Amino acid sequence: MEENRPIDALNNSKGKRVLLRLKNGTEISGTLKAQDLHLNMWLTDVELKKDEETTKYKDMLVRGDTVLYIIL
Amino acid sequence: MEENRPIDALNNSKGKRVLLRLKNGTEISGTLKAQDLHLNMWLTDVELKKDEETTKYKDMLVRGDTVLYIIL
Amino acid sequence: MEENRPIDALNNSKGKRVLLRLKNGTEISGTLKAQDLHLNMWLTDVELKKDEETTKYKDMLVRGDTVLYIIL
Amino acid sequence: MEENRPIDALNNSKGKRVLLRLKNGTEISGTLKAQDLHLNMWLTDVELKKDEETTKYKDMLVRGDTVLYIIL
Amino acid sequence: MEENRPIDALNNSKGKRVLLRLKNGTEISGTLKAQDLHLNMWLTDVELKKDEETTKYKDMLVRGDTVLYIIL
Amino acid sequence: MEENRPIDALNNSKGKRVLLRLKNGTEISGTLKAQDLHLNMWLTDVELKKDEETTKYKDMLVRGDTVLYIIL
Amino acid sequence: MEENRPIDALNNSKGKRVLLRLKNGTEISGTLKAQDLHLNMWLTDVELKKDEETTKYKDMLVRGDTVLYIIL
Numbered sequence: 001m002e003e004n005r006p007i008d009a010l011n012n013s014k015g016k017r018v019l020l021r022l023k024n025g026t027e028i029s030g031t032l033k034a035q036d037l038h039l040n041m042w043l044t045d046v047e048l049k050k051d052e053e054t055t056k057y058k059d060m061l062v063r064g065d066t067v068l069y070i071i072l
Numbered sequence: 073m074e075e076n077r078p079i080d081a082l083n084n085s086k087g088k089r090v091l092l093r094l095k096n097g098t099e100i101s102g103t104l105k106a107q108d109l110h111l112n113m114w115l116t117d118v119e120l121k122k123d124e125e126t127t128k129y130k131d132m133l134v135r136g137d138t139v140l141y142i143i144l
Numbered sequence: 145m146e147e148n149r150p151i152d153a154l155n156n157s158k159g160k161r162v163l164l165r166l167k168n169g170t171e172i173s174g175t176l177k178a179q180d181l182h183l184n185m186w187l188t189d190v191e192l193k194k195d196e197e198t199t200k201y202k203d204m205l206v207r208g209d210t211v212l213y214i215i216l
Numbered sequence: 217m218e219e220n221r222p223i224d225a226l227n228n229s230k231g232k233r234v235l236l237r238l239k240n241g242t243e244i245s246g247t248l249k250a251q252d253l254h255l256n257m258w259l260t261d262v263e264l265k266k267d268e269e270t271t272k273y274k275d276m277l278v279r280g281d282t283v284l285y286i287i288l
Numbered sequence: 289m290e291e292n293r294p295i296d297a298l299n300n301s302k303g304k305r306v307l308l309r310l311k312n313g314t315e316i317s318g319t320l321k322a323q324d325l326h327l328n329m330w331l332t333d334v335e336l337k338k339d340e341e342t343t344k345y346k347d348m349l350v351r352g353d354t355v356l357y358i359i360l
Numbered sequence: 361m362e363e364n365r366p367i368d369a370l371n372n373s374k375g376k377r378v379l380l381r382l383k384n385g386t387e388i389s390g391t392l393k394a395q396d397l398h399l400n401m402w403l404t405d406v407e408l409k410k411d412e413e414t415t416k417y418k419d420m421l422v423r424g425d426t427v428l429y430i431i432l
Numbered sequence: 433m434e435e436n437r438p439i440d441a442l443n444n445s446k447g448k449r450v451l452l453r454l455k456n457g458t459e460i461s462g463t464l465k466a467q468d469l470h471l472n473m474w475l476t477d478v479e480l481k482k483d484e485e486t487t488k489y490k491d492m493l494v495r496g497d498t499v500l501y502i503i504l
Binding site (some may be wrong): 005 | 454456458460465466467468472473474489490491492493494495497498
C-alpha cells in the first residue's frame with residue numbers, strides 16, 4: 001500500500017521529533033502529539049529558536065497558517 | 073483514550089494560564105475562559121507585553137488569526 | 145450555566161464601552177451597538193487614537209479582520 | 217425594534233455620505249449608492265485623499281477587503 | 289427599478305472605460321469586456337501606469353483580489 | 361455568441377503565449393498548457409525575469425494567488 | 433487524451449525531482465512523494481537554498497500557500 005497524501009508525512013511523524021520553520025523565521029522543534037489538516041500542531045518538549053536565542057517549553061499549539069515547511 | 077486533535081491542547085487549558093505570541097510580536101498571558109476552533113480566545117486577568125512595556129486588562133477577546141503559537 | 149464561546153465575551157459587552165486594537169496599531173474605543181461572528185462591530189461615541197492624535201466620531205463600522213484584540 | 221447587525225449601520229447610510237479609511241491609509245468619502253455583506257461599496261460624488269492630495273470622481277466601486285473602518 | 293448591489297456598478301460599465309487602482313499602486317485603464325463577483329476583470333486596449341511609466345496592452349486579465357478600487 | 365466571464369480570456373489563450381506579472385514583481389512568459397478558475401497555470405517554454413535576470417524553464421506550475429495580472 | 437488541469441503538471445511529476453520557489457525567496461528541490469490540490473507537497477532528498485546557504489533534509493512537508501511556482 002502506497003501513501004499518497006502530503007498530510008501522511010505528518011501523520012507518520014506522530015510521537016516523533018519534527019522541526020518547523022515559521023513564516024516569520026522562527027524555528028520550532030518538538031515531539032508531535034497531535035496534528036490536523038490545517039497543519040495546526042500540538043508539540044511537547046519544545047525548543048524555539050528566534051534571533052539566535054533558544055527557549056524551551058513543555059507544551060505548545062502552533063497555528064498551521066504560520067508554517068512555511070516541516071522537516072520530518 | 074488518546075487525545076488526538078491540536079485543539080484539545082487548548083481545550084485542556086480552559087481555566088488555566090496560557091501564553092500567546094501574536095504575529096506582530098505582542099505577548100499576551102491570561103486565564104483561558106473560552107476558545108473556539110479558529111483559536112479565538114477569551115482571556116481574563118491579562119498581561120500584555122509589547123516593546124518591553126506591560127499592561128494589565130481584566131477581560132480580552134483575541135482574534136485567532138493573529139496568533140502565531142500558544143504556550144500551554 | 146457557563147458561557148463557553150469567545151464571542152460571548154463580545155455579546156456580553158453590548159451597550160458597554162470596548163477598546164479595540166487594530167492590526168495597523170490604531171486604537172479605537174466606543175460603545176458597542178452591534179457585533180457579528182466575524183468580529184465586525186458597530187460602535188457609537190467613538191474615540192480613535194493613531195500616532196498620538198485623537199479623533200471623535202459619532203458612528204463607526206469596524207471591519208473584523210482588521211482587529212488584533214478587544215479589551216472588554 | 218432594535219437593530220443588531222453591524223451591516224445595518226451601513227444599510228442605514230444608503231444615500232448618505234460615508235467616510236472610508238482603507239488599509240493603505242487612503243481616505244475616501246462619497247454618497248453610498250450600494251453595499252453588500254463583504255463591505256464592497258458603490259459610491260458617487262467621491263473625494264479621495266492620499267498623501268495630502270485630493271481627487272474627485274463621479275462613481276467608484278471600493279473592494280470591501282481593503283477597508284479598515286467606515287465612519288457613518 | 290433601483291439597482292442595489294455594488295457589482296451592478298461594474299456590470300453597468302461593460303464595454304466602457306474603467307480605471308483600476310491595484311494594491312501595489314499600479315493604475316490600469318481599459319475597456320471592460322468581462323467581470324465576475326470576485327472583481328476579476330477582462331480588459332482590452334489597456335494602459336498600465338507604474339512608477340511614472342506607461343505601457344499599452346491589447347488584452348489583460350486582472351485578478352480581483354489585487355484591486356483597491358475601480359473608478360467608473 | 362458573446363463571451364462574458366473573465367476566465368474566458370484565459371481559456372481562449374490555451375496553447376498561446378501569455379505574460380504573467382506576479383505580486384512580487386517577477387515576470388513570467390510561457391505557452392499556456394492548462395489553467396483553472398483559481399488562475400493556477402501550467403506553462404511550457406517559460407522565460408522568467410526577476411531583477412533584470414532571465415532564466416528559461418521547460419515546464420512550470422504557477423500558483424494563481426501570486427498573480428497580479430495576465431497579458432494575453 | 434489531453435491533460436487539462438494545472439495540477440496534472442504536478443501529478444505527472446510524482447517520483448521525480450521538482451524545484452519550488454517560495455514566497456519568501458527560499459528555493460527547495462526534492463523528489464515529489466505526495467501532493468494535493470492546495471499544492472501541499474511531501475518531498476524527499478531535499479536541498480534547501482536560502483541566502484546562498486544550502487541545507488539537506490531527508491523528508492519535508494511544504495505548505496502549499498507559501499509556494500510561488502514549481503519548476504517541473
